[in-house]
Amino acid sequence: MKKFAFGTLFLGVAVLSACGNGGSSDSDVAGGEQELADELYFFNWGHNIDEQILADFEEEFGVEVIYDTYASNEEMLTQINSGAISYDIIIPTDYFIDRMIQMDLLAELNMENIPNFENIAEEFQDLEFDPENRYSVPYLYGSTGLAYNTEVFEEPPTSWEVLWDPEYAGKVTAHDTSRDFVSLALQRLGKSINDLDDASLEEAQGILGDLNDNVLKYTTQPAAELISGQTVASLAYSDQAGIAMAENDAIAYVLPEEDGGMLWMDNFAIPSNANSQYTAEVFINFMLGAEVSKMLTDYIPSSNPNAAARELMSEEELSNQASYPEIPDSSEYYVDPTQDETRAINRIWNEVRAQ
Amino acid sequence: MRKKTKIILGSFSVLVFLFFYIPLFVVMAFSFNDSSVGTVWTGFTTQWYESLFSNRQILSAVQNSLYIAVVTTIISTILGTLAAIALYRYNFPGKRFLNVIFYIPVAMPEIVVGISLLALYAMVGMTLGLNTVFPGHVVMATSFVMLVVMARLHGFDPAMEEAAKDLGANKWQTFWRVTFPLIFPGVLAASLLAFTISLDEFVVAFFTTGPGSNTLPVLIYSMVRRGVSPEINALSTILLIFIVIVVLIVGRVLIQIQSRGGDRS
Amino acid sequence: MKPIRNAYALLSPAIVWLTLFLVVPVALITVISFSTDGGYGLIIYEFSLDAYLQAFDPFYLQIIWQSIVWAFVSTVICLLVGYPFAYFIAHSGKWKNILLILVMIPFWSNLLIRLYAWVILLNNEGVINQLLLSIGIISEPITMLYTPFSIIVGMVYGFLPFMILPIYASIEQLDRRYLEAAEDLGAGPVSTFLRVTLPITMPGVIAGVFMTFIPAVSVFVITDLLTGNRLVMIGNVIRDAFVVEMNWQLGSALSILLMALVLLSVLIFTRFTSSRSKRVTR
Numbered sequence: 001m002k003k004f005a006f007g008t009l010f011l012g013v014a015v016l017s018a019c020g021n022g023g024s025s026d027s028d029v030a031g032g033e034q035e036l037a038d039e040l041y042f043f044n045w046g047h048n049i050d051e052q053i054l055a056d057f058e059e060e061f062g063v064e065v066i067y068d069t070y071a072s073n074e075e076m077l078t079q080i081n082s083g084a085i086s087y088d089i090i091i092p093t094d095y096f097i098d099r100m101i102q103m104d105l106l107a108e109l110n111m112e113n114i115p116n117f118e119n120i121a122e123e124f125q126d127l128e129f130d131p132e133n134r135y136s137v138p139y140l141y142g143s144t145g146l147a148y149n150t151e152v153f154e155e156p157p158t159s160w161e162v163l164w165d166p167e168y169a170g171k172v173t174a175h176d177t178s179r180d181f182v183s184l185a186l187q188r189l190g191k192s193i194n195d196l197d198d199a200s201l202e203e204a205q206g207i208l209g210d211l212n213d214n215v216l217k218y219t220t221q222p223a224a225e226l227i228s229g230q231t232v233a234s235l236a237y238s239d240q241a242g243i244a245m246a247e248n249d250a251i252a253y254v255l256p257e258e259d260g261g262m263l264w265m266d267n268f269a270i271p272s273n274a275n276s277q278y279t280a281e282v283f284i285n286f287m288l289g290a291e292v293s294k295m296l297t298d299y300i301p302s303s304n305p306n307a308a309a310r311e312l313m314s315e316e317e318l319s320n321q322a323s324y325p326e327i328p329d330s331s332e333y334y335v336d337p338t339q340d341e342t343r344a345i346n347r348i349w350n351e352v353r354a355q
Numbered sequence: 356m357r358k359k360t361k362i363i364l365g366s367f368s369v370l371v372f373l374f375f376y377i378p379l380f381v382v383m384a385f386s387f388n389d390s391s392v393g394t395v396w397t398g399f400t401t402q403w404y405e406s407l408f409s410n411r412q413i414l415s416a417v418q419n420s421l422y423i424a425v426v427t428t429i430i431s432t433i434l435g436t437l438a439a440i441a442l443y444r445y446n447f448p449g450k451r452f453l454n455v456i457f458y459i460p461v462a463m464p465e466i467v468v469g470i471s472l473l474a475l476y477a478m479v480g481m482t483l484g485l486n487t488v489f490p491g492h493v494v495m496a497t498s499f500v501m502l503v504v505m506a507r508l509h510g511f512d513p514a515m516e517e518a519a520k521d522l523g524a525n526k527w528q529t530f531w532r533v534t535f536p537l538i539f540p541g542v543l544a545a546s547l548l549a550f551t552i553s554l555d556e557f558v559v560a561f562f563t564t565g566p567g568s569n570t571l572p573v574l575i576y577s578m579v580r581r582g583v584s585p586e587i588n589a590l591s592t593i594l595l596i597f598i599v600i601v602v603l604i605v606g607r608v609l610i611q612i613q614s615r616g617g618d619r620s
Numbered sequence: 621m622k623p624i625r626n627a628y629a630l631l632s633p634a635i636v637w638l639t640l641f642l643v644v645p646v647a648l649i650t651v652i653s654f655s656t657d658g659g660y661g662l663i664i665y666e667f668s669l670d671a672y673l674q675a676f677d678p679f680y681l682q683i684i685w686q687s688i689v690w691a692f693v694s695t696v697i698c699l700l701v702g703y704p705f706a707y708f709i710a711h712s713g714k715w716k717n718i719l720l721i722l723v724m725i726p727f728w729s730n731l732l733i734r735l736y737a738w739v740i741l742l743n744n745e746g747v748i749n750q751l752l753l754s755i756g757i758i759s760e761p762i763t764m765l766y767t768p769f770s771i772i773v774g775m776v777y778g779f780l781p782f783m784i785l786p787i788y789a790s791i792e793q794l795d796r797r798y799l800e801a802a803e804d805l806g807a808g809p810v811s812t813f814l815r816v817t818l819p820i821t822m823p824g825v826i827a828g829v830f831m832t833f834i835p836a837v838s839v840f841v842i843t844d845l846l847t848g849n850r851l852v853m854i855g856n857v858i859r860d861a862f863v864v865e866m867n868w869q870l871g872s873a874l875s876i877l878l879m880a881l882v883l884l885s886v887l888i889f890t891r892f893t894s895s896r897s898k899r900v901t902r
Binding site for chain 2: 623624626627628629630631633634635637638640641642643644645646648649652701704705707708709711714715716717718720721722723724725726727728729730731732733734736737738739740741743747777780781782785786787788789790792793794809820823824826827828830831834835838854855858859862863868871872875878879882883886887
């Protein structure tokens with residue numbers, strides 16, 4: 001029997017709760033008598049949807065959408081894990097799906113209610129963190145690569161090395177997330193971003209001090225300084241790069257050919273303590289409709305895994321190199337680290353900066 | 356104050372006010388900025404004001420924040436003021452201990468307040484919502500209120516209360532007619548602080564809020580990964596102008612009433 | 621016996637509230653800090669000192685020390701700026717309440733938004749540098765952002781009201797007759813200030829120092845934004861322990877360690893100042 005989290009910590013309710021969480025919900029979903037709930041509780045990343053979509057859903061299905069936002073997977077997970085809160089839909093990123101499945105926090109989806117799943121391009125189905133899409137459906141995806149100024153770099157940089165280059169000291173930025181920080185070094189050393197044994201991490205830490213000396217700041221929003229020309233190269237999420245490119249033609253985005261860069265995927269998932277799994281599935285299905293899905297990426301410069309939506313896009317939209325860059329073979333998705341690995345990564349991030 | 360001191364202090368204070376307000380002028384200016392990334396100026400637009408009013412999420416977050424801040428201010432001002440009076444005036448067993456207790460919320464990192472309350476709510480099976488936010492805010496604000504009112508009470512002259520009692524005033528009359536007016540500036544300062552703390556707090560609020568009851572700081576904080584929407588600048592501008600106008604009007608009226616009733620200062 | 625009953629009557633609402641929403645959660649955190657880590661926030665109720673062994677790591681202690689130093693420096697500057705400012709407001713007659721509210725209004729708009737404004741102001745290509753360049757005072761932009769200077773600007777900006785308000789509350793009641801008496805006795809303005817004004821307003825100063833210093837120790841949002849996430853504060857470490865590493869034991873142990881340190885310094889400081897200020901007034 002598994003025991004999880006502090007919902008189950010106290011008063012010895014571990015047994016009860018484990019049953020509650022672990023009880024599979026697919027058995028009671030089948031059958032025809034499903035009804036829509038009056039409300040749908042949706043917990044999403046901040047700034048991650050065109051709110052018109054929610055209004056359209058409300059109008060079409062007569063379900064009120066209660067919409068809240070979070071800043072990181074970790075914070076969302078802490079809240080969901082407490083058991084004191086229930087949402088119908090959450091949007092965890094790739095390896096958090098895996099972790100939440102391990103923690104028994106997600107409900108199995110009833111795909112009969114999500115026929116539009118077939119709109120998802122095949123390459124984005126059955127990804128490693130949820131091999132049969134039993135718990136999750138792609139929402140948006142993107143990559144973490146290099147946004148750079150073409151006036152400084154005539155050829156696209158092929159390695160993270162530019163971030164280390166003393167010539168650009170104070171003119172480069174990196175992410176303020178420990179995992180991305182350490183991954184830069186791992187990829188530069190020719191290792192996998194999921195190669196987290198002690199020796200690799202130690203080697204990575206060895207070269208991160210120089211990176212730390214070189215960066216202007218750590219941020220996940222490098223767009224402003226890139227646009228103004230204050231920085232010339234930044235580690236950037238593809239959507240942030242897209243924002244910068246839209247405002248300054250000199251900015252370009254690339255996944256460095258030698259090192260690879262990181263891939264990520266945000267996904268719809270339904271917490272196991274959702275109020276109405278059926279309503280959530282209807283909502284996911286609605287979101288996967290070609291036109292709705294296109295609205296989503298019209299508003300946010302992330303990449304769309306929805307093949308049907310892509311068919312509606314113009315040539316120009318599809319050739320946007322931020323949203324649809326060339327993906328080197330060495331690009332990878334993150335795999336969920338163990339807790340010890342997370343701790344080690346965080347430790348490096350703190351130690352390097354505190355030097 | 357001597358004239359020279361007054362001029363020096365006055366000019367110094369103007370500088371401090373500038374220090375406080377210049378960032379807000381920047382926020383106002385950038386609320387008309389064409390760029391969506393906020394920190395570079397690219398051109399003039401009013402689009403953020405237009406989209407602000409169709410953004411339900413922001414508007415309801417403003418309402419939630421105000422509600423929480425007002426409730427927090429009322430409760431914590433009452434609790435903190437009463438506690439300060441008791442701690443100042445009386446000697447009783449456990450006083451030292453209580454004094455320390457009141458410092459704990461100030462000393463505790465907000466994340467610990469937030470997470471421990473979340474754990475508590477989960478333990479007792481409480482469903483999170485708007486009304487699970489203010490208990491944490493009240494805890495933090497009460498300490499600040501208590502400290503400010505205590506500072507005011509030092510130097511409070513008990514002879515005044517004695518005199519009132521000698522003149523036949525009962526406890527309530529003494530409190531409302533003598534004690535309260537004397538400590539009022541402290542209570543006002545304290546309640547302003549309580550309001551300010553609650554209105555802009557987001558760590559405790561994030562962990563203790565439930566579906567549909569995001570506060571504005573929680574909402575803004577949730578945007579940091581993708582960049583905070585310039586609509587927030589527009590909102591800040593509107594709120595700021597509105598508040599300053601209200602304060603100045605109310606202030607003027609109060610001053611007029613005061614000067615008609617005889618200037619007490 | 622009656623005064624004691626009165627005291628408890630006045631205190632009881634606060635005590636009830638603090639017990640429910642502070643003492644109980646803190647007790648919970650304390651218990652958790654001594655429990656066994658079951659992974660991903662799972663708590664196994666077996667006594668363990670692991671978390672404290674991890675917390676008493678020289679690296680964390682160094683970060684705590686660094687946080688204390690930054691908090692201390694900011695507090696001193698807040699005091700130096702806040703005292704004269706509060707003094708002026710308290711002496712501005714019928715305008716004082718309005719001025720007081722005007723001090724608070726900036727703090728009703730969001731902290732992140734105001735900090736972004738500071739980034740815009742202090743940036744190499746920011747408003748201040750552009751202004752100075754165009755007047756010709758400087759020929760090259762001064763690097764202000766992501767330096768110790770910007771940390772101090774941010775911390776002082778964030779915490780100054782917490783210094784001003786209690787000092788204001790205690791200066792405002794300063795009886796002018798004391799000052800006049802001192803001057804009649806031939807004391808100059810400086811010695812009047814040092815011997816009369818300052819000791820009488822000391823409780824406000826102490827409250828202000830605590831209300832600035834203590835929260836400043838665990839701050840991280842301000843330092844994150846104004847150093848570009850280059851400074852590690854104990855607040856960052858505690859948040860990461862809870863949220864990123866999902867190690868509640870370590871997060872709790874670090875919080876308790878930090879609280880103990882802070883409360884200890886409060887106790888020492890009050891001892892020291894209360895005996896001192898009594899000597900001065902008498």
